[in-house]
Every structure is written in C-alpha cells, then in structure tokens.
Amino acid sequence: MDKKEMRIKILKAIEHEARVDVSELAVRLGMDQTAILNEMNEMEKEGIICGYLTLVDWDKTDEQTVTALIEVRCTPQRGQGFDVVAERIYKYAEVNSVYLISGGFDLLITIEGRTLKEISRFVTEKLSAQEAVLSCATHFILRRYKDHGTVLAKKYEDERQLITP
Amino acid sequence: MTDPIAKRVTELKPSGIRKFFDIVNEMKDAISLGVGEPDFDTPWHIRDEGIYSLEKGRTFYTSNSGLKELRSEISRYVEASQGVRYDPLSEILVTVGGSEAIDLACRALLNPGDEVIIPEPSYVSYVPCAVMAGGKAVTLDLKEENEFRLQPEELEKAITDRTKILVLPYPNNPTGAIMEKEDLERIADLIIKNDIYLISDEIYSELSYKEKHVSIISLPGMRERTIYINGFSKAYAMTGWRLGYACGPSLILKEMTKLHQFCIMCAPTTSQYAAIEALRYGQRDVDEMREAYNGRRRFLMNEFKEMGLKCFEPYGAFYVFPCIKEFGMSSEDFCTELLRRKKVAVVPGTAFGECGEGFVRISYAYSIDNLKVALGRIREFIEELKAQA
Numbered sequence: 001m002d003k004k005e006m007r008i009k010i011l012k013a014i015e016h017e018a019r020v021d022v023s024e025l026a027v028r029l030g031m032d033q034t035a036i037l038n039e040m041n042e043m044e045k046e047g048i049i050c051g052y053l054t055l056v057d058w059d060k061t062d063e064q065t066v067t068a069l070i071e072v073r074c075t076p077q078r079g080q081g082f083d084v085v086a087e088r089i090y091k092y093a094e095v096n097s098v099y100l101i102s103g104g105f106d107l108l109i110t111i112e113g114r115t116l117k118e119i120s121r122f123v124t125e126k127l128s129a130q131e132a133v134l135s136c137a138t139h140f141i142l143r144r145y146k147d148h149g150t151v152l153a154k155k156y157e158d159e160r161q162l163i164t165p
Numbered sequence: 166m167t168d169p170i171a172k173r174v175t176e177l178k179p180s181g182i183r184k185f186f187d188i189v190n191e192m193k194d195a196i197s198l199g200v201g202e203p204d205f206d207t208p209w210h211i212r213d214e215g216i217y218s219l220e221k222g223r224t225f226y227t228s229n230s231g232l233k234e235l236r237s238e239i240s241r242y243v244e245a246s247q248g249v250r251y252d253p254l255s256e257i258l259v260t261v262g263g264s265e266a267i268d269l270a271c272r273a274l275l276n277p278g279d280e281v282i283i284p285e286p287s288y289v290s291y292v293p294c295a296v297m298a299g300g301k302a303v304t305l306d307l308k309e310e311n312e313f314r315l316q317p318e319e320l321e322k323a324i325t326d327r328t329k330i331l332v333l334p335y336p337n338n339p340t341g342a343i344m345e346k347e348d349l350e351r352i353a354d355l356i357i358k359n360d361i362y363l364i365s366d367e368i369y370s371e372l373s374y375k376e377k378h379v380s381i382i383s384l385p386g387m388r389e390r391t392i393y394i395n396g397f398s399k400a401y402a403m404t405g406w407r408l409g410y411a412c413g414p415s416l417i418l419k420e421m422t423k424l425h426q427f428c429i430m431c432a433p434t435t436s437q438y439a440a441i442e443a444l445r446y447g448q449r450d451v452d453e454m455r456e457a458y459n460g461r462r463r464f465l466m467n468e469f470k471e472m473g474l475k476c477f478e479p480y481g482a483f484y485v486f487p488c489i490k491e492f493g494m495s496s497e498d499f500c501t502e503l504l505r506r507k508k509v510a511v512v513p514g515t516a517f518g519e520c521g522e523g524f525v526r527i528s529y530a531y532s533i534d535n536l537k538v539a540l541g542r543i544r545e546f547i548e549e550l551k552a553q554a
Binding site for chain 2: 012013024027028029030158160161162163164165
C-alpha cells in the first residue's frame with residue numbers, strides 16, 4: 001500500500017470515528033500502529049487533519065442554543081476578492097463556519113448563539129455593519145435531522161431474524 | 166386416510182439450522198452473530214428507484230426472463246468483472262434470489278440418478294435441490310488444512326460415470342473460503358475430461374478481500390459448461406428484495422426459463438427496477454460495504470488470535486469458521502451452551518453438512534460495537550471451558 005492510499009484509508013476511517021483506538025484501527029485496516037500514528041502526526045502538521053470534534057445534539061440537553069444559517073451578499077475587494085471580508089467575519093467566535101458559495105449570494109455563514117436576540121444583534125450590529133456587506137438573509141435552524149453524515153433523529157435497530165442460513 | 170405428504174418430501178431432511186433456530190428464538194435477549202445477511206440497509210438511491218417504480222404504477226409482470234434493461238445491465242456487469250459476455254436476450258435469466266436459480270439449474274440438468282457433487286460445508290439448499298430434481302447428492306468433505314478450497318484429488322475421487330454436475334460454492338457460506346485463479350485452474354482439466362457441468366454460485370463474489378474475485382467462467386472451456394449464479398442480496402444488501410440471476414449457454418437457459426415461467430412467471434417487478442439502479446450507480450456502495458466488512462474480518466481474526474481460538478483466515482463472504490474441537494464438545498452442544506450461558510447465538514457448523522462438525526459459523530454482518538460485546542462474551546465462555554478441562 002502506498003502512502004497516498006494509506007492516508008486516504010486512515011482519513012476515511014477516523015472522519016466519522018475520531019475516538020477509535022489506534023491499535024484497533026491498525027488491526028482493522030491491516031496496517032502498522034506506529035505507521036498510522038506517524039501518518040496522523042504528519043497530516044496534523046500539514047493541516048490535513050484540522051481537529052477531532054464531537055458531534056453534539058444540544059437539543060437533547062438543557063443548554064439553550066440557537067443556530068442560524070446566513071447568506072451574505074458582499075462586494076469583493078480589488079486584488080483580494082472575498083478573503084478580507086470573510087476573515088473579518090470568521091474572526092467572531094460565535095461564527096461557526098464561513099463558506100464562499102456560488103449563486104445569488106457570496107458567503108454562507110453558520111452561527112451559534114444562546115438566544116434569538118443574540119443572533120439578531122450580531123446580524124444587525126456586526127455583520128450588516130461591515131462595509132463590504134450589501135445584504136443578508138438569515139435562516140434560523142428549527143431542527144437538525146442529520147449532521148456530518150450522522151442521522152440525529154433516529155437510532156438504528158436490528159430487525160433481522162436472529163439466525164438465518 | 167392416505168398419507169397426504171409425498172414420500173420424497175417426507176424423506177427430505179429438514180434444514181439442520183431449524184432446530185437450533187427454535188432454541189434461539191426463545192431467548193429474546195440474546196446477541197446474535199448468526200445472521201446470513203448484511204446489516205446495512207439497501208442504499209437509499211436503490212430503494213428510492215423501487216418506490217418510484219411503484220409510484221409510476223409499474224406493478225405489472227415483466228417478461229419471463231426479466232426486464233430487458235436489467236438483463237443488459239447484468240450482461241455489462243458480468244463482462245466488466247469477468248471478461249465474459251452473455252447475450253441479454255438468450256443467456257440471462259432474472260430469478261427470485263440466487264436460490265431459485267440453483268433449483269432451476271438442478272431441475273433443468275438432472276435425469277433420475279444423475280449425480281451432483283456438492284462440496285461441504287456449504288449452503289443448505291444444494292442437497293435438497295439436487296434431490297428434489299431427481300438427482301443423487303454426492304457430498305464431498307472439504308478440509309480445513311486446505312482452507313476449505315476444493316482440491317483436484319478430492320474431486321477426482323468423487324467423480325463417477327454418473328456425475329453430471331459439480332456445485333462450486335465460492336466465496337463460501339459458511340466457511341468464508343475462496344477459490345483463487347490457480348485453484349480453479351487446477352480443477353478445470355478434470356471438469357473437461359469428465360464432461361461435467363458446473364453450477365457456480367457466486368452470490369458473494371463482491372465480498373472477496375484478497376484479489377478481486379475470479380469466476381471459473383473466465384477460464385478457457387468453462388463458459389459453455391457453467392451456469393453462473395449471482396444476485397443482489399449480498400453485494401447491495403438487498404436480501405428481502407429476492408432478486409438473483411443465472412447466466413449460461415442459451416441451450417440450458419432456455420429450459421431454465423421454461424421452468425421459471427411455469428412456477429414463478431417473473432421475478433418481482435419493483436425489485437427489478439431497483440436492481441437496474443444498483444448495477445448502474447451502486448458500485449461505490451458495494452466498495453464501501455466491502456471495506457467495512459474487511460475491517461470487521463481483520464478485527465475478528467485478531468480477537469480470535471488473542472483469545473486462542475483456532476481459525477484459518479477466510480478471505481470471502483462475511484463469515485469466519487473457527488475450530489472448536491479442542492473443547493471436546495459437538496458443534497451443537499458448543500452453540501447451545503454458549504447461548505445458554507452467555508446469550509450469544511452462533512451457528513453450529515453441522516448445519517452446513519456433517520463435515521462441519523467441530524466448527525461454528527460466526528457472521529460479521531454486525532457493527533464493530535456489536536461484535537465487541539459478543540466477542541467479550543465468547544472469550545469468557547472459552548476461558549470457562551478451558552478452566553473446566
């Protein structure tokens with residue numbers, strides 16, 4: 001197995017199972033444990049692996065959270081496109097993600113707050129106040145059915161017969 | 166009153182798995198590693214095509230051989246994977262699972278008293294199909310020391326003047342054994358020399374973890390004497406859709422289609438539409454599922470090694486077939502005790518032929534988490550047995 005193939009296999013395995021034990025991963029992938037660790041370290045340094053996160057369904061906790069998806073139209077800056085405005089936006093800690101998109105809008109932002117008010121304050125006072133921002137459309141997320149490839153709504157149940165030939 | 170049941174049916178031995186199945190069913194809280202079907206759902210895009218066909222009102226019969234479009238896709242698939250072409254119009258039949266194709270092949274080929282060589286351990290339906298078709302089932306005991314691959318010497322010994330068919334069940338349920346190209350080449354001469362026909366059941370062909378699966382049809386002189394059987398159940402996790410197919414020389418396929426026409430009419434239409442989608446756009450799903458099974462297979466083998474359970478390394482299907490002879494129990498006793506004491510259900514090797522004695526079949530069509538819990542209990546069980554001895 002070459003390095004490229006090995007890296008893809010590791011990434012695919014840990015993308016949805018960040019907490020997997022490396023010695024178990026080595027067995028499952030038929031690779032050497034040290035080799036996996038080395039490769040993971042390298043990929044962390046190269047910025048290919050950017051973090052190991054936990055997928056939380058906050059709705060099932062007592063913690064109040066509100067998530068919004070904001071489409072933003074803005075004027076690109078000469079020589080720098082949307083990079084400067086994107087940076088000015090992603091520096092806010094409450095901003096979760098910022099994407100440059102095609103279509104009627106330029107940026108897509110997701111943001112998390114504790115209350116609706118908190119988010120509306122961000123939109124009116126911070127986001128819309130940016131010079132480059134022309135307009136935005138804010139969508140509040142009412143329910144998360146699936147996130148990061150994981151269905152949150154329902155648990156898997158094995159309905160097969162116990163024994164079949 | 167006369168006996169309502171035909172003698173040949175009464176004489177047919179019920180499936181060995183049945184008795185054990187009844188015991189398992191009474192244990193509602195048991196963890197099972199006994200299932201012979203994928204744990205994945207059929208990929209959604211395939212299910213969606215089935216649903217769409219229903220919405221469109223495609224609820225009619227198809228032609229006896231199956232939708233032409235589907236047969237063309239099957240032809241393309243077999244050619245791409247094995248380099249052998251079958252004419253969609255005269256050499257392909259869509260059946261109700263691979264099982265129906267096995268039955269049809271036996272009935273189309275066998276004259277009373279013709280012998281069918283069936284290597285065992287293997288799937289439960291070859292013997293009854295051969296017998297009900299008027300043939301004589303000649304079972305051949307495969308050996309663990311050969312990784313349950315069929316050896317030319319074994320085959321030669323089983324061949325008689327009456328031998329008509331050899332069943333080739335690889336990748337194998339229950340052992341997980343495969344036959345690689347060299348293994349197939351070693352038996353090809355014997356097959357030609359003795360003028361034997363083949364029923365090659367390759368339902369697990371996509372689940373091969375060493376090299377890509379090689380079918381015997383790709384060897385010279387084999388296509389014209391082989392009924393190649395495959396289907397959608399294992400590769401695409403479509404067991405409940407009941408859809409398989411047979412490919413072979415038109416002379417044989419014509420007669421199989423005749424039988425199929427009288428007893429089945431046609432395979433389920435909804436399933437056929439879904440299967441077209443599976444063959445056109447399902448390869449990625451197959452590859453992903455294979456990767457997942459392979460990870461579990463390696464995991465299981467490693468766990469067995471650590472708990473000191475003897476098992477040859479299987480490279481196909483989704484089963485491992487560890488040897489339990491060292492515990493001095495029959496396979497059935499072992500499985501019953503494991504179920505009683507630890508509430509884990511695995512299948513006695515004897516369900517797949519007498520030579521399965523001393524082995525159990527463990528399926529890894531389960532999530533890793535599920536496997537971990539079950540293996541933990543098997544380890545405890547084995548340690549208890551060793552302490553008793």
